[in-house]
Amino acid sequence: MFPGATADREDANYVVVGAPLDISTTFQPGTRSGPDRIRRFAGSFEDYDHRTDQHFSSLSVHDAGNVHAWNDPGEYVEYVAGTLRDAVDDDAVPLLLGGEHTVTVAGVRAVDPDLFVCLDAHLDLRTAFDGNSWSHACVTHRALERADHAVIVGARAGSEAEWERAHEDDVTVVSPETVRERGAAAVVDAAEAAVGGLAAATTYLSVDIDAADPGVAPGTGTMEPGGLSAREMGTVVRAVAPHADGADVVEVNDRDDGQAATLGGHLLRAFVFAHADE
Template structure:
């Protein structure tokens, strides 16, 4: 069934604490396109779940959530990012926590920039299989393959990536030269997500923007992805990071699901992670 709003997003904009928006854009995707269809599929699958979250003792029917629908996009990425900035700036200025459903990963940039205006000391945590540290890709500076580099250079040096297992040699050299904090999927496997979280707590204790590229998760759990990489994180790893950071999160996105490549399970998992974020953040800020 086609659902026009995310489940339990029953608040009007004025009263909402969380504003969900979809961004149906995937023009710079380079392997599998189709993430433009993800916002609606995530909404459709969000109706599978009970309103009560037993892990965080929160009933989402008691949380003020508004779904602003899908935002308008342009033909190209540069114009799209400018258009998104208008909405992202308004959400943050109005005291909302933006929850963006992509679309491709390049779309994170205007949302974290908006949060930066209100929280100058903001940190960014990205869960991703890929480094995304290219300066440009296939002639496009704002490609999804460049988003993390632009976050670091243009928004905040307080940056951590988790789940990495792919990148060009130059990208690995860049993170080494610039001492960028990165936990590979192998790090998580060998030391455990609890160890990674312990390190996170050591140097992130202020406002955080959390971006979840669904390819951080192993394709055994999330196969419908734009650029899948084997040997990834588990959904529980991701949920643990969400729970750890929840008290500090001021902006959130979930991107890069390409729904055509499975029977709905990846969008279902994405919807659950969004609901877990809202529940965990709501619990932490009561």
């Protein structure tokens, strides 16, 4: 159980679901351990948040456990989407723990957002990778099958074709340098411009842990230097959370001493605190 997620399902305002899919990860696999690892390393956090004057255990969070993964990603994503859609139908906010980034498609399908905001080192705009259209390298492309616009925060890697695709009208890239210079305001401004105002838009927030610099979170499959700091990621998550209708933390693996999982758990809690404080 995610620490502090003590609410009963029927009383929950937030529902945590683990999706330990690990079939298309590249370079360093291990995301099947992500959900439980995030839960484990979140155990060191204080229940109280001084920024919002709230206790996590008082915010009606329920942990529904993990959805056991199998080897058909399309079927698995649709099943997880149904689980998350049940939470949405009960007026709860779905919080997905990955698992590889492919599982984000389940969250997007459950929320059906106007806007997809993603913290990610990679553009993930491929239609297929190594012949696999369900690869974790295709997530933003798939999100745009439902969302009208994608804002990709922290991206610094992609193929030539992906960078060309990123220049189209339905994609905005906010570079790590821009976040460093302007902070979360750069992301909020981009999101506002994309949908003509966040207040009336449905938004889904995805956090690929590799958006962080590998010195901050080395426990991920495809590390890319030059990324965001933990503080920058937290600032962005807290700024977007009040406008979001669902969120996830993905791509955490077991290849470090807990740095990536600790950051992932911190960002999930930061989302809940900021969302509940809206």
